[in-house]
Amino acid sequence: MQKKYYEEMSGKEKLRRSMNTLVSIVNRNVRNQYRNSVLGIVWTVLNPLLNMVVIALVFSMILNRNQMDGLFYPVYILSGNIVFGLMRNSTSGALPCMVNNYDLLSKTRLVHEIFPISNVLSAVVNFFFSMIALFVVMLFFLNKPGVGFHFTILLTIAPFLPLLMLFSLGVSFILSTIYIRFRDIQHIYSVVLTLWMYLTPLFYSLDMIKGHQTATSILKLNPMYHYVTYFRTILMGSIPSLAEHLIMLAWGAGTCLVGFLFFHFSKKKFLLYI
Amino acid sequence: MDEQIITKTLPDHNPETLVEVKDVSMRFRLPTQKIDNVKEFFIKFVKRQLKYKDFWVLKHISFHVNRGESVGILGRNGAGKSTLLKLISGIIDPTEGSIHVRGSIVPLLKLGAGFDGNATGRENIFLNGAMLGFSKKEMQAKYDSIVKFAELEEFMDVPLKNYSQGMIARLGFSIAVDVKPDLLIVDEVLGVGDAAFRDKCAKKIAEMQQAGTTLLLVSHSASQVQALCKSALWIKNGEIAMYADAATVSNAYAADCKKNP
Numbered sequence: 001m002q003k004k005y006y007e008e009m010s011g012k013e014k015l016r017r018s019m020n021t022l023v024s025i026v027n028r029n030v031r032n033q034y035r036n037s038v039l040g041i042v043w044t045v046l047n048p049l050l051n052m053v054v055i056a057l058v059f060s061m062i063l064n065r066n067q068m069d070g071l072f073y074p075v076y077i078l079s080g081n082i083v084f085g086l087m088r089n090s091t092s093g094a095l096p097c098m099v100n101n102y103d104l105l106s107k108t109r110l111v112h113e114i115f116p117i118s119n120v121l122s123a124v125v126n127f128f129f130s131m132i133a134l135f136v137v138m139l140f141f142l143n144k145p146g147v148g149f150h151f152t153i154l155l156t157i158a159p160f161l162p163l164l165m166l167f168s169l170g171v172s173f174i175l176s177t178i179y180i181r182f183r184d185i186q187h188i189y190s191v192v193l194t195l196w197m198y199l200t201p202l203f204y205s206l207d208m209i210k211g212h213q214t215a216t217s218i219l220k221l222n223p224m225y226h227y228v229t230y231f232r233t234i235l236m237g238s239i240p241s242l243a244e245h246l247i248m249l250a251w252g253a254g255t256c257l258v259g260f261l262f263f264h265f266s267k268k269k270f271l272l273y274i
Numbered sequence: 275m276d277e278q279i280i281t282k283t284l285p286d287h288n289p290e291t292l293v294e295v296k297d298v299s300m301r302f303r304l305p306t307q308k309i310d311n312v313k314e315f316f317i318k319f320v321k322r323q324l325k326y327k328d329f330w331v332l333k334h335i336s337f338h339v340n341r342g343e344s345v346g347i348l349g350r351n352g353a354g355k356s357t358l359l360k361l362i363s364g365i366i367d368p369t370e371g372s373i374h375v376r377g378s379i380v381p382l383l384k385l386g387a388g389f390d391g392n393a394t395g396r397e398n399i400f401l402n403g404a405m406l407g408f409s410k411k412e413m414q415a416k417y418d419s420i421v422k423f424a425e426l427e428e429f430m431d432v433p434l435k436n437y438s439q440g441m442i443a444r445l446g447f448s449i450a451v452d453v454k455p456d457l458l459i460v461d462e463v464l465g466v467g468d469a470a471f472r473d474k475c476a477k478k479i480a481e482m483q484q485a486g487t488t489l490l491l492v493s494h495s496a497s498q499v500q501a502l503c504k505s506a507l508w509i510k511n512g513e514i515a516m517y518a519d520a521a522t523v524s525n526a527y528a529a530d531c532k533k534n535p
Contacts, residue, residue, distance in 0.1 A: 017407025024404030028390060028397075035392055107387040108405060109364055109379070184311045271366055272302060
């Protein structure tokens with residue numbers, strides 16, 4: 001006769017199971033993007049690469065510049081775009097995730113947080129594929145100004161990526177919660193994203209609007225400005241200041257905390273409103 | 275240690291009790307009209323027109339199920355059966371009261387929840403297994419027996435969207451029952467598949483019962499409840515109308531259905 005009773009699974013077992021679920025959902029998300037295509041997994045690198053080439057070509061022609069902030073212009077654009085893209089992909093993917101997975105939420109005992117987290121992780125996987133594309137471009141233009149492979153690029157793994165992930169996750173938590181009650185947020189957010197993209201120096205630089213004091217200070221309030229600039233700095237081989245690290249940490253941890261609390265306290269009502 | 279925790283949460287605990295439902299009530303707030311955009315919400319909010327209608331799905335439900343026992347749950351549509359199962363599964367929390375389950379639970383509320391139509395049968399087995407928390411390695415070990423039980427060997431490389439409803443249900447059931455839970459919760463999912471597969475499912479459940487699994491079964495088939503369960507619980511308008519042996523309850527329920535159609 002077994003004489004051991006337990007309330008529930010142990011916390012460790014629960015975590016292990018949630019991790020299994022998470023890995024599998026991310027795997028499915030990444031695979032589903034290019035299912036039934038001839039090139040399959042190759043698209044994960046090819047798609048960002050081709051997109052980058054188009055953007056770089058167009059903006060190089062319009063602005064007619066060879067370099068910006070000391071970095072070869074196409075690489076300047078590409079590096080900004082993949083950082084912004086990570087945030088954009090995770091948040092706009094996570095926005096409808098609670099509603100889309102209603103079946104799983106209402107019929108199984110999954111931890112709710114899994115869905116926003118899986119979207120952020122899927123975007124991170126895509127980010128790494130985009131990094132490959134970026135490296136291909138950089139190899140091609142090794143003799144151009146500012147282009148080179150420096151050991152500082154390793155700072156991408158930490159602290160850069162974890163902090164950007166925290167920030168994206170926080171935004172995802174908030175958006176996916178709001179979407180349950182107000183479907184309007186989808187349309188509002190797509191406009192916000194466009195505005196946000198132009199408020200982030202992706203294809204221009206802060207130097208270009210140096211005379212404009214208010215504009216500069218507004219841009220510096222944008223967290224994505226700091227993430228994008230940080231990434232470019234380590235790409236060019238220097239280590240950003242401590243202040244930059246702290247700003248990124250504050251945005252990442254702060255947003256994630258606020259988002260998590262918002263998500264957590266709305267969680268109980270989720271199923272009643274979807 | 276374990277004993278202590280339980281005595282704390284459950285003063286009058288009986289070691290044989292697996293599920294303890296204590297004075298549980300569940301309220302749904304139904305907005306009188308559905309508001310799902312901000313503009314309307316603010317207009318109504320400012321005008322103080324946000325009206326809700328409280329709807330008590332379950333009212334003061336108390337019962338317990340012992341280890342190894344099987345209970346069928348009967349009741350009309352909308353009586354609160356599924357809500358009760360969701361509460362016991364821990365998917366939603368009760369508005370009032372408390373529920374304790376001591377052991378592992380496998381809720382079978384919908385077969386193939388989380389299946390991906392674009393993925394093949396094989397991928398879906400691993401995906402669905404992952405939803406239950408199993409790693410790829412653990413699923414590899416179960417894979418053969420799952421496919422064999424579902425009798426879908428030939429269709430493993432076909433995308434799920436090309437499966438029939440019955441095939442999807444068979445696959446879902448096979449994945450879900452390939453575990454040994456303390457408590458199996460089944461919500462009307464056995465009505466799918468052909469007669470042969472239904473028998474197979476019933477047989478599998480009986481087998482699990484033999485191995486010590488406790489069963490909570492919602493079904494509209496009185497014969498199925500009588501075949502699989504020793505006792506039955508009849509829920510009427512959110513309250514327990516009767517909790518006794520399966521034959522008595524299903525007869526009373528059938529009589530009531532005839533009387534008030």
